[in-house]
Amino acid sequence: MSQQMQTQTGEKPYVCEVCDHSFSQKIHMLEHMRTHTGEKPYSCEICDSSFTLKQNMLVHMRTHTGEKPYSCEVCGNSFTQKIHMVDHMRRHTGEKPYSCEICDSSFTLKQNMVVHMRTHTGKKPYSCEVCGFSFTQKGSLTQHMRSHTGEKPYSCDVCSSSFVTKQHYVQHMRIHTGEKPYSCEICGSSFTLKQTMLLHMRTHTGKKPYSCEVCGLSFTQRCMLLQHVRTHTGERPYSCEICGSSFARKQTMVEHMRRHTGDKPYSCGVCGSSFIRKRLLVLHMRKHTGEKPYSCEICGSSFTQKCNMLQHKRTHTNTK
Incomplete structure (x- = not known):
């Protein structure tokens, strides 16, 4: 019987003698056997990394050549592997094909669903050899190990600050660039951190959990x-x-x-006055800008500070 017919009928005549996995084609069985033997016959000519499959070696070579043959038609991002481009496209389509059987949460990537399932099972397969802490993800263990080694592999090119995680480095860089990618849908205020934006939203919703x-x-x-x-x-x-x-x-x-x-780290850009608190600088700046954000609801008088407005309101109610 031809290999094509075997694929169509579901027949798998080639069986692994070690673990009994079966395959429709002999070549697939031979490739599988390498997981048992450890054989890696395909080597990178540049860095000597070796691989069990020729396709994996070809994909690896793109890390040296920079080739990214798979491009997103929506935003133009390019990828070394087709599967990475397919995963990326779900950000545009909103597709989340992997669902949790317990709570119905859905995910764009299968790996994210697998990690999520551990919140239900409590499984933490990655353990620290130093202190015994365990984690649901290998990346979390890697970051934790830096608390023992002191390693901070992400460095700022502007001020030389270094960070344990790439996320903290990216967040820090926004201090220099001024980027504020998270915006409030209600008032338009923007923030460098998503968590800060979520906290801000509570000023609109009144939520105090x-x-x-x-x-x-x-x-x-x-x-x-x-x-x-x-x-x-x-x-x-x-x-x-x-x-x-x-x-x-x-x-x-x-x-x-x-x-x-005697440290006064907050300085006025207009007159050079400096202050120990940021709040004092904000109040001082209103002398230059003329801003009076606190208004009396009764007579319309406005004030630079809330306490002065409240004191003024008592002149209407005759209270002290």
Whole structure:
């Protein structure tokens, strides 16, 4: 029987003697056997990497030549392998062919679905040999290992800062480029980080998912809740090394330290005045711009600071 007929009928007459996998063509069985023998007969002439399949060697060669023969018709991005181009196209089409059988989440890549399934099974197959921590993804283990080695392989060409992950490096670079790729659909404000944009959205929705168990006050961010809880416990974990004053918030301690050091990192670009807090610079700038963002709802008078507006409103209600 011809190989084409075997493929059409589903017949698989070639069986692996090691694991009993069967194949419709002898060549596929021989290629499979290399997974058992470790044979890699195809070698790269440039870097001596070796491969079990000729096709894998040809794909590898493109890392040296830079050839990317598969192009996206929508945005023009090009890829070394057709499968990568197909995966990429799903970003444009929105197709998510891989679905979770438990929660119906869907994914563009099969690997992402496999990793997601581990959130249900609790499986963490990648373990740190140093401290025993385990992870759902190999990449997460690789990043974690840098906490032991101190390696920071991603360096900024502008200021020489270095980072453990590529994501943190990309985010840092936006400080230099000014790029803010995440925009609020309601007011148009833009942000360098997606998480910052999501937090901003809560100012529109009013969502405050973090609540104090003592008094019931709720907050948009977990860190704000933790700071608030210290008003109940009296905890002040941040101490000044010079005078011993302690603070509930790290930022308050940093600003306090500037009173000792004289450091004023926030400078006015108009007159050169400098300040220990960014907020003080913002208030100062309104003297130059004339901005008065706080208005009295009763008479329309406007003020540079909210506290001054509230004090003014009391003249209408005759309250002190």
